[in-house]
Every structure is written in structure tokens, then in C-alpha cells.
Amino acid sequence: MGVEAISVRHAEIAPSARSLESSEQSLITTHAPAFVRATQYTYHDDPPNRLAWQPGVREWLVMTCISILVTMDAFNTTVVIPLMPGLADIFQQDLENALWISTSYLIGNASGQALFAMFAEILGAGPILLCSAVLATTGTGVCGGSLSLPVLVAGRFIQGMGGGGVLGISHLIVLDLIPPTHQVRFFSYVFRAQVVGIILGLVGGGVFDDYAAWIWAFYSSFVFCAMGMLVIPFALDLRGQGDGPKGTPTSRFRGMDWIGATLILPGLGCVMVGIGWGGTQFAWDSWQTLVPVCVGTSLLGLLVVYEAKWAAQPMFGARVFRDVSSSMLQMGGFLHGFIFSSQIHFVPVYLVLIQGLRATVTGVSLVTLTGLTLPTIVIAGALQHSGPVDLATWTIRIGWLISAAASGCFLLFDTTTPPPAWVFILLAAGLGHSLLTPGYYVSIQVHAPRDRARLSTSPILVHSILRTWGMCLAVPLSATVVTNSLSRTSIPYATHLASYLPEESKDAHTHALQVLWILMTVAVGLGGLSSLGIRRA
Structure with a gap:
């Protein structure tokens, strides 16, 4: 008798539960896309069937x-x-x-x-x-x-x-x-x-x-x-x-x-200073021209080696x-x-x-x-x-x-x-x-x-x-x-x-x-x- 009552009670509740579940699914289906579009800011990888993205x-x-x-x-x-x-x-x-x-x-x-x-x-x-x-x-x-x-x-x-x-x-x-x-x-x-x-x-x-x-x-x-x-x-x-x-x-x-990013400034700067001085303020074969060019070239070469080997x-x-x-x-x-x-x-x-x-x-x-x-x-x-x-x-x-x-x-x-x-x-x-x-x-x-x-x-x-x-x-x-x-x-x-x-x-x-x-x-x-x-x- 108790088992029958429980079965009957479940049978009576089941239709309303199914109705409630169907209502919730309908609500999610209707409003979820709008909620996703409204709150999306940073993009993350989604499954292939994701909703079409629109900027907000x-x-x-x-x-x-x-x-x-x-x-x-x-x-x-x-x-x-x-x-x-x-x-x-x-x-x-x-x-x-x-x-x-x-x-x-x-x-x-x-x-x-x-x-x-x-x-x-x-x-x-x-x-x-x-x-x-x-x-x-x-x-x-x-x-x-x-x-x-x-x-x-x-x-x-x-x-x-x-x-x-x-x-x-x-x-x-x-x-x-x-x-x-x-x-x-x-x-x-x-x-x-x-x-x-x-x-x-x-x-x-x-x-x-x-x-x-x-x-x-x-x-x-x-x-x-x-x-x-x-x-x-x-x-x-x-x-x-x-x-x-x-x-x-x-x-x-x-x-x-950080080392690679930092080497950009002195490397480029020295090369350009040497090139700018060459043939105008100093002769091309003078130490005032050769030193900054050689130092800048060496720093850029070090940048290449560091990026390839150690970074x-x-x-x-x-x-x-x-x-x-x-x-x-x-x-x-x-x-x-x-x-x-x-x-x-x-x-x-x-x-x-x-x-x-x-x-x-x-x-x-x-x-x-x-x-x-x-x-x-x-x-x-x-x-x-x-x-x-x-x-x-x-x-x-x-x-x-x-x-x-x-x-x-x-x-x-x-x-x-x-x-x-x-x-x-x-x-x-x-x-x-x-x-x-x-x-x-x-x-x-x-x-x-x-x-x-x-x-x-x-x-x-x-x-x-x-x-x-x-x-x-x-x-x-x-x-x-x-x-x-x-x-x-x-x-x-x-x-x-x-x-x-x-x-x-x-x-x-x-x-x-x-x-x-x-x-x-x-x-x-x-x-x-x-x-x-x-x-x-």
C-alpha cells in the first residue's frame, strides 16, 4: 500500500515536473544567446558550434x-x-x-x-x-x-x-x-x-x-x-x-x-649614431664612427643569438x-x-x-x-x-x-x-x-x-x-x-x-x-x- 501510494504520488508529480523542465529549457533557449552576446568581452576558444560572435x-x-x-x-x-x-x-x-x-x-x-x-x-x-x-x-x-x-x-x-x-x-x-x-x-x-x-x-x-x-x-x-x-x-x-x-x-x-626587449634600444641607437656620424662629423674609418657601429652591431647580433639559444x-x-x-x-x-x-x-x-x-x-x-x-x-x-x-x-x-x-x-x-x-x-x-x-x-x-x-x-x-x-x-x-x-x-x-x-x-x-x-x-x-x-x- 505504501509502495502504491509512492508510485501514484510520483505519477502525479511527473507531468508537472516535465512541464517545468520544458519551460526552463524554453527560457534558456530564448534568452541564452542574448545573454552571451551582452556579456562577452574577452574571446576564448569555444566548440565549433558556438554562436555567431557579434561585437557589443x-x-x-x-x-x-x-x-x-x-x-x-x-x-x-x-x-x-x-x-x-x-x-x-x-x-x-x-x-x-x-x-x-x-x-x-x-x-x-x-x-x-x-x-x-x-x-x-x-x-x-x-x-x-x-x-x-x-x-x-x-x-x-x-x-x-x-x-x-x-x-x-x-x-x-x-x-x-x-x-x-x-x-x-x-x-x-x-x-x-x-x-x-x-x-x-x-x-x-x-x-x-x-x-x-x-x-x-x-x-x-x-x-x-x-x-x-x-x-x-x-x-x-x-x-x-x-x-x-x-x-x-x-x-x-x-x-x-x-x-x-x-x-x-x-x-x-x-x-x-626582458633581455631581448632591452637589447633593442642600445643596439639600434649605437648603429644609428655611428651611421649618422659617418662621413659628416667624423671620417668613416675613424674610431668615433667605427666604435658605435661595431657596438650596436654586436648587441643586435647578441639579440639574435639570445633569442635563438637562451630565451x-x-x-x-x-x-x-x-x-x-x-x-x-x-x-x-x-x-x-x-x-x-x-x-x-x-x-x-x-x-x-x-x-x-x-x-x-x-x-x-x-x-x-x-x-x-x-x-x-x-x-x-x-x-x-x-x-x-x-x-x-x-x-x-x-x-x-x-x-x-x-x-x-x-x-x-x-x-x-x-x-x-x-x-x-x-x-x-x-x-x-x-x-x-x-x-x-x-x-x-x-x-x-x-x-x-x-x-x-x-x-x-x-x-x-x-x-x-x-x-x-x-x-x-x-x-x-x-x-x-x-x-x-x-x-x-x-x-x-x-x-x-x-x-x-x-x-x-x-x-x-x-x-x-x-x-x-x-x-x-x-x-x-x-x-x-x-x-x-
Whole structure:
């Protein structure tokens, strides 16, 4: 009787239990997808049948934050370029000395990307990104208050360290926040912000030189600094939680590639100091030139050996250079940075000293080297996101081919070249850059390994660092080529407009720049050869 009662009771409860279970399943089925989309922030690997990922408010707020800061970094990189002839005249310095205003920023930028990216993995992206923005703001203040070239160079180095930290951490945030299948699209937003910052810097620098004091080129950067630091607390977690195992900050700190990241600064700095002094301040065979070159080369060689033999988790290790295709991608990024930096720093020398253009017109003219990159980045991101279309390899090869033709045409620049001719040549060079920039960043993403290794060893971050290395080396090496060519004619580097230069000085400057264009064409040829080793993913 008792057993029957229990059976009956179970039989009576079972329908309502089944009804309740069905109701709960219906509730979960209806509301779980919306809850997942609303709370998703950091991407983690899910089963193949995961729900389609959609960015939320937090993701767009983070992208807005890093886009503002990346724009600030690009603006700071290029705003001094139209000012360079005027700054050399103001500080009564030669070309190679004045160009350290740009070189010091790029050295700090390359070093900051590596160091701050590793700090971000230990302490979290939020507080380190805020520190980078504060450091860039501090450097901007030093530049704005400088009254001599050494102080300005020091301020630019501090500013570059902060900008490098912003750029490196931005790459890590996208890698951690966005699923791999969507990273090409969201990296395109970062590169769009870079291009916008470059254009604003080129045009703004010329305007400040002609219609205001040069110091406003640095004060204007405070706008980006303020906007970025205003958004950071709302976009990122500032509690200082890294992505590694919790509770072991010491072990995470010791596991990072601090020696490799630290060797970048003295190695690059010594090499560039020696190159900058060679043939101008000291003879090429003098100890003042040979010692820094040998020391810098030895430090970079030690970096290669350390990364290959002793580093526990190398930043420049086998994960980045695991095959010929990956190595050629990184080499191509280095060469592209070298060529772009050489052109954007020394085309103004031709436009100001030979063509006699004012700084504003020069800055607008330089937009031809960068403006076409913006639409091609948009198109590349859309094509790669819309389907399995891999056009990046051929985009790189066609970009190098166009760049080679444009670089050869640079040899036609002389005192009689009409404006339509040099505008067309600069547009062709800009078309080459517009294909190479998205081609490389898409190819790096397509070829990147899908493991869960440290983000600071990501190929896209190493590509950014090596590209900045190329930009660093291009400035002193190009300046040395030009000044050594001028020294053979006993004509000093001029800082005045073409209307104040005698024809003999114009011809000497034109010949010196043609030697540089030949060197640049050789570098483009090497870049084209490297593209042949990139396999189609």
C-alpha cells in the first residue's frame, strides 16, 4: 500500500515536473544567446558550434579608445616632417642633427612597443595603456617647452616611448578581445586610425610652420592625449589583472623576454649614431664612427643569438620565423618601413629646396604618399571578412612592382620637373604603399599560428616592431647618403626656399637626392624579391 501510494504520488508529480523542465529549457533557449552576446568581452576558444560572435558596446568602446591613441601616435610621428627644414634653420643645425627629432621618436617607439607589451601581459592592458598615454603626454609637454635641440630630442624620445606603448598594447588588446576570424576586420580599424593620424600630422605640421609657431605642432597633440585618457577608464579594466595565471606575478615577470626587449634600444641607437656620424662629423674609418657601429652591431647580433639559444619564451623566436614564408613577411615589413620613412622624410627636401614649395603645400603634397592607403585598407578588411578570399599575397607583389616603377621615376626629379610630373610620380608611389600596408597586415593574420601562446610573441606585434626598426634606420642612413654626396661638392645643406638658392646649390642637392633614390630603388628590389618567398595561405 505504501509502495502504491509512492508510485501514484510520483505519477502525479511527473507531468508537472516535465512541464517545468520544458519551460526552463524554453527560457534558456530564448534568452541564452542574448545573454552571451551582452556579456562577452574577452574571446576564448569555444566548440565549433558556438554562436555567431557579434561585437557589443564594450568592444566598440575599446576600439574607439585605442583608435584615438593610435591616431595620436601617428600624428606625433609625422607632424615634425614638414617642419624639419625650418627647425634646422631655427636651431642652426645641420641636416643630420635636425633629423634626430624624428629618429629619437622612432627609437623610443620601437623600444616601447616591446617593453610595454610585456608589462601589459603581466599587469593588464588597462593600467599600462594609461601609463603609456601619460608618458606620451609628458613627452609632449617637454617638447612644447624645449628651447634647444637636445631638450627637444629628449622630449621626442619620451613621447615615442609612450606612443610605442600605445601601439604595442593596442595590438595585444585586439588579439585578446576579438576572435581570430574577425581580427583582420578589427585590425583594419587600427590601421585606418594610423593613416588618419599620418595625414593629419603632415597637413597640420605644414600649417603650423606657415601660420603659427612651430611649438603648436606639439601643443596640438594634447587634444588626442586628453581624449584618449578620458576614454580609457570607461573602456578598459584598470585593476591590473594580467592574462597569465593568477597569483604568480613573479613567475610571469621572469618568464618574459626582458633581455631581448632591452637589447633593442642600445643596439639600434649605437648603429644609428655611428651611421649618422659617418662621413659628416667624423671620417668613416675613424674610431668615433667605427666604435658605435661595431657596438650596436654586436648587441643586435647578441639579440639574435639570445633569442635563438637562451630565451625561454623569445619574442623574436621560432613562432614568428617558423618557415620561409613567415620570415619573408617580416623582412618585407622591415623593408617597407625603411622605404616609406626615407620617402616621407626626404621628398619634402626636394619639394622645399628644389621646387620652392611652402610647408603647407609640402604637407598636402605628401598626402599623395599616404592618402590612397585609407580606401585600400577598408576594401581589404571587407574582402577578407566577407569570405575565404586570399588576395594578400598578390597584393604585396603588385605593390612592390608599382613601388619599383615609382622609385625608378624618382630619378627624373630635377630643377625643371613640372608639378604634374612629380605629383603623378608621388601618386604612383602612394599606390604602392596603399597595396603593401593592407597586404602585409592581412598576410600576417592569415599566416599567424592559432595556438594560445603569449600575445607579446604574436607575429603581428613583431611585424609592427620590425617595421618601426626599418623606419628608424632609414632616417640616419638617408641623411648620411645625402650629406656625404653634398660634402664632395663642398656645398652645405641648405634650409632656405629654392628662391634663395643659387642654381649650383640646387644642382648639388638634386644630385645628392638622386643617389638616395638609387639606394631606395635597391631596397624596393629586395622587397620585391622577398615577396616571391611568401606562399599563398
